[in-house]
Every structure is written in structure tokens, then in C-alpha cells.
Amino acid sequence: xxxxxxxxxxxxxxxxxxxxxxxxxxxxxxxxxxxxxxxxxxxxxxxxxxxxxxxxxxxxxxxxxxxxxxxxxxxxxxxxxxxxxxxxxxxxxxxxxxxxxxxxxxxxxxxxxxxxxxxxxxxxxxxxxxxxxxxxxxxxxxxxxxxxxxxxxxxxxxxxxxxxxxxxxxxxxxxxxxxxxxxxxxxxxxxxxxxxxxxxxxxxxxxxxxxxxxxxxxxxxxxxxxxxxxxxxxxxxxxxxxxxxxxxxxxxxxxxxxxxxxxxxxxxxxxxxxxxxxxxxxxxxxxxxxxxxxxxxxxxxxxxxxxxxxxxxxxxxxxxxxxxxxxxxxxxxxxxxxxxxxxxxxxxxxxxxxxxxxxxxxxxxxxxxxxxxxxxxxxxxxxxxxxxxxxxxxxxxxxxxxxxxxxxxxxxxxxxxxxxxxxxxxxxxxxxxxxxxxxxxxxxxxxxxxxxxxxxxxxxxxxxxxxxxxxxxxxxxxxxxxxxxxxxxxx
Ligand SMILES: O=C(O)CCC(=O)C(=O)O
Ligand SMILES: [Fe+2]
Numbered sequence: 481x482x483x484x485x486x487x488x489x490x491x492x493x494x495x496x497x498x499x500x501x502x503x504x505x506x507x508x509x510x511x512x513x514x515x516x517x518x519x520x521x522x523x524x525x526x527x528x529x530x531x532x533x534x535x536x537x538x539x540x541x542x543x544x545x546x547x548x549x550x551x552x553x554x555x556x557x558x559x560x561x562x563x564x565x566x567x568x569x570x571x572x573x574x575x576x577x578x579x580x581x582x583x584x585x586x587x588x589x590x591x592x593x594x595x596x597x598x599x600x601x602x603x604x605x606x607x608x609x610x611x612x613x614x615x616x617x618x619x620x621x622x623x624x625x626x627x628x629x630x631x632x633x634x635x636x637x638x639x640x641x642x643x644x645x646x647x648x649x650x651x652x653x654x655x656x657x658x659x660x661x662x663x664x665x666x667x668x669x670x671x672x673x674x675x676x677x678x679x680x681x682x683x684x685x686x687x688x689x690x691x692x693x694x695x696x697x698x699x700x701x702x703x704x705x706x707x708x709x710x711x712x713x714x715x716x717x718x719x720x721x722x723x724x725x726x727x728x729x730x731x732x733x734x735x736x737x738x739x740x741x742x743x744x745x746x747x748x749x750x751x752x753x754x755x756x757x758x759x760x761x762x763x764x765x766x767x768x769x770x771x772x773x774x775x776x777x778x779x780x781x782x783x784x785x786x787x788x789x790x791x792x793x794x795x796x797x798x799x800x801x802x803x804x805x806x807x808x809x810x811x812x813x814x815x816x817x818x819x820x821x822x823x824x825x826x827x828x829x830x831x832x833x834x835x836x837x838x839x840x841x842x843x844x845x846x847x848x849x850x851x852x853x854x855x856x857x858x859x860x861x862x863x864x865x866x867x868x869x870x871x872x873x874x875x876x877x878x879x880x881x882x883x884x885x886x887x888x889x890x891x892x893x894x895x896x897x898x899x900x901x902x903x904x905x906x907x908x909x910x911x912x913x914x915x916x917x918x919x920x921x922x923x924x925x926x927x928x929x930x931x932x933x934x935x936x937x938x939x940x941x942x943x944x945x946x947x948x949x950x951x952x953x954x955x956x957x958x959x960x961x962x963x964x965x966x967x968x969x970x971x
Contacts, residue, residue, distance in 0.1 A: 523633045525579050526622035533625035540576040540624040547577060552628040555580050560589045564609060579621045582606065583629055584722065597701065597708045601717040632724040635831035640778065640871055643834045644802045644851055648842060653803065653850030653858070664753035669791070669885040670861050672805050672848055678751040679795045680855040684740075685748075688797050688875055690715060697738055702731040702772070718776040718873060725829045726779040734772035734877075750879055751857055754793050757881035759890070761918040767903030767911070773876040780830050780869035783815045786860060787902045789893035790880040795857040799874025802851050804838075808863035810846040813837040815865070822900050830869045862886035884926070891915070891930055 541548035547555050571581035587605035602608045655674045679685055698712035704727045714729050740747040759766045786792050806812045814837035815826040827833045841847055852858045860866055882890045894912035904911050920927040
């Protein structure tokens with residue numbers, strides 16, 4: 481078995497007499513990830529990008545048997561079918577498969593496949609699943625050439641700052657001190673902007689930091705993507721992980737779980753200009769509309785539009801977020817949308833998108849970007865695309881709402897995209913009918929004008945369809961202000 485000796489390199493330890501079946505010798509294995517002065521660009525096992533194979537005189541994949549003949553991404557995909565035991569065994573067969581079978585993304589997939597909320601975070605997914613802190617032997621794999629292994633490492637370690645500086649002048653998201661309801665309705669409900677003042681008066685802005693949250697809510701479970709973890713476990717994860725796309729705490733039940741009061745004199749209060757919210761008419765049946773968001777650097781949200789054609793505000797309590805946004809009609813570079821907009825495909829990780837498409841995006845007309853810092857709140861108008869990345873560990877609250885100016889969009893969405901409507905309790909069979917009933921009851925005039933706009937639009941579309949039949953002409957692009965620029969009436 482292995483005996484351990486200190487080496488000349490400070491902080492690292494070499495294993496002696498390790499029996500690894502491909503002939504790895506003691507000098508092939510180094511313990512400890514921290515080697516002072518080592519370039520961040522170097523993969524911990526020395527794995528290099530695929531292109532290096534072209535000029536290489538050695539290639540570890542030649543000793544990987546059948547696996548060595550498959551594309552590296554397919555090897556990773558196949559390994560996702562294995563369990564812990566099989567992965568451990570495979571990792572002992574040769575250096576190349578050691579690198580693949582210890583790749584932490586595989587262990588993350590394994591953990592998330594059958595997630596256990598009791599899973600205690602130990603720095604890597606592999607250690608957490610094995611229930612002990614296992615420091616990975618640093619088998620030298622500099623003759624393994626694999627983008628599938630190298631790229632996630634590169635993305636995890638790519639600095640984000642270069643993407644956030646030198647924002648072209650016309651791309652800047654405007655910053656305002658505060659806005660009244662009337663100013664918002666008259667000029668701003670279609671534009672992203674940042675308010676710099678109102679959040680600074682919130683109790684949670686004064687109170688919330690990692691320490692205090694842990695003290696008060698450390699044992700409360702919150703939702704982080706597919707996992708329900710205690711806040712204390714999530715914070716352990718947040719402060720010590722190497723995931724390319726870290727799990728993001730995004731909890732819709734935080735107000736109840738934390739026993740918060742919302743409103744004047746409460747823990748927080750929506751800024752005045754966002755107070756008008758017609759989905760409030762749905763009362764306890766309104767779809768999910770507020771979330772606590774916590775995440776480390778690199779965590780964030782890939783490109784999406786907010787649900788049910790709602791608008792949103794996003795208030796940063798701690799940390800900072802970089803936002804890049806596009807209006808409804810401009811699909812961001814690198815994002816592919818199905819005709820009915822029900823499916824959005826884009827690179828899996830935010831950093832991958834930034835590395836590949838950011839430069840082009842910045843030059844795309846309509847692009848708008850900026851950083852939202854602590855105490856600031858950003859407005860996302862209905863229908864706008866946005867990608868958000870945390871530049872440092874961040875705590876935020878977001879809330880979705882329907883201002884009068886986007887009521888048409890929300891109604892049209894509920895009516896014409898029932899398969900894409902989200903966040904309602906499953907007992908609500910017909911969100912559209914429920915909302916229209918409530919609207920008619922509370923605001924008969926508004927209800928009538930929405931109905932009239934809808935009918936006008938339908939008539940116009942009949943005319944266009946008839947003339948298209950006659951002339952084969954394309955006459956899209958006109959709307960009667962029903963606020964539904966990209967929503968086709970599909971009934
Ligand atoms: O903070 C974030 O990651 C952004 C969340 C988001 O998409 C939103 O608030 O609409
Ligand atoms: Fe969003």
C-alpha cells in the first residue's frame with residue numbers, strides 16, 4: 481500500500497508504491513491541489529485541449545481500450561450510466577480512464593440523479609457521495625487530450641471581469657435614483673433600468689449577510705435547483721466548489737419559511753414604481769412570483785424570458801450581478817428558439833456563452849448591459865431576454881409583476897400559450913379564465929378594453945390572412961397595442 485513522503489514542492493505530498501495497473505509509478509502521482517505558483521490554466525491532472533493531440537508523440541487514449549476510440553464527450557456520456565462502484569473500478573484501470581472516471585461533473589450527475597437532501601457537502605461531488613473527503617491523487621495526464629475534460633475546468637477558472645468592463649456607451653442600462661408609479665407607467669415600463677435608492681431602506685438590506693442568515697436560518701431547507709438543502713449545507717457548497725455552473729439557490733417559499741413580513745415596516749417592500757401588479761387579483765391562486773436567490777461567483781441565470789409574460793424586479797442585497805439583455809424581438813446570439821418559443825437552446829454554462837458569444841452579442845443592436853450592485857434593483861420588462869451572472873457571492877430577492885402596460889401580453893400568454901403557462905397550482909385548470917373573471921370583477925373597464933383590443937386584433941388578423949391568401953403577401957408586424965409583439969394568437 482501507499483506510504484507518504486514530503487516533496488520539495490511546498491504543500492504537496494507524493495504517494496510511494498501505489499499500485500495502479502497501467503504502470504503508474506510514485507512519481508506519477510501527486511497529492512494536494514495547491515501547488516504555489518502553478519498556472520491556473522493548468523488542469524489539475526494536466527489534461528490538455530484536444531487540439532494538442534495533433535502534434536503529440538504520446539497519447540493516453542491509446543491505453544484506454546475501446547473507450548480510447550470514442551469521442552471524449554461520448555465517453556463522459558457513457559460514464560454517466562455507471563454507479564459509484566463502477567466509476568471507482570474504472571478509475572483504477574489506466575491514467576486516461578482515471579481522468580474520465582474522477583471528473584467531478586460525472587459525480588455531480590450521479591448525485592443529482594437520485595438526490596438526497598441529507599447529502600453533506602465535502603468540497604467535491606465525489607467526496608460528498610463517498611461520504612469522506614478524498615483528495616484526488618494527481619495522476620499525470622498531460623498526454624490526455626480532451627476538450628470535454630479541459631473545457632469545464634477552463635470555464636470554471638475563466639475570470640468574469642473582462643466581460644463586464646468597457647461596456648459600449650449606448651449599451652449601458654440607465655441608473656436612476658427612484659421613480660414614481662406615474663413616471664414608470666408613462667416612460668419606463670418597456671425599458672430596463674436600475675434604481676439605486678429604494679432597496680437601501682429595506683430591513684433585509686441592513687440585516688442580511690452570510691453570518692446572520694446562517695445564525696437565523698442555517699437549518700431551514702431551501703431549494704437549489706433539484707436539491708432541497710439546509711442553508712448551512714448550501715453555504716458550505718457555495719464557498720467551496722469547482723462546478724462550472726454552480727447550483728443556484730432559488731427559493732419561491734422564502735417569505736413563509738423565514739417568517740418575513742412584506743410591506744411597509746416589513747422585511748422588504750417592492751419599490752413604489754413596481755407596486756401596480758394586476759396578478760395580485762389572483763390572490764392565493766397567483767402563480768409563483770417571488771424568490772430568494774443566493775449563489776456564488778459564476779452562478780446565475782442563462783438566457784430566458786420571465787414566465788407568463790410578466791415583468792420583474794431583482795434587488796441585490798449582497799454581491800453584484802452582471803446583466804446582459806435583449807428586447808423581445810432580438811434573439812441573443814448563441815440562443816436558438818423553437819417557433820412557438822416553448823424551447824430555448826443555448827450553451828449549457830454561462831461562462832461558455834460568455835467565452836463564445838459575448839463579443840458578438842455586445843455588437844448586436846438592442847443589446848443592453850450593466851452591473852447591479854448591493855442596494856440596487858433592476859427592472860426586467862415583460863418579454864425581454866436576459867442572462868445574469870454573479871460576479872461574487874450574492875444574495876438577492878426578485879419578484880414578478882404585471883403592470884397595466886403589459887396586461888395585454890400577460891392575458892395573451894395565458895390565453896394562447898396554455899402549455900407554457902407556469903407556476904400555477906396544479907388545481908387551477910384554466911388560469912386564463914380565472915384571471916379574466918377576477919379582472920372583470922375588479923376592473924370592468926379594463927376588462928372591456930382588453931376584450932375589445934383582442935377582438936380588433938382578431939379581425940385584423942382575419943383581414944391579413946385573407947389578403948395573404950389572395951396575394952401571398954407577408955404583412956406581419958402590426959399590433960393594436962395588445963402588447964403581444966411576439967405572441968401569436970393561436971386559437
Ligand atoms: O439573479 C438572477 O440570477 C436573475 C434572476 C432572474 O432571471 C430574474 O430575476 O428575472
Ligand atoms: Fe428572469
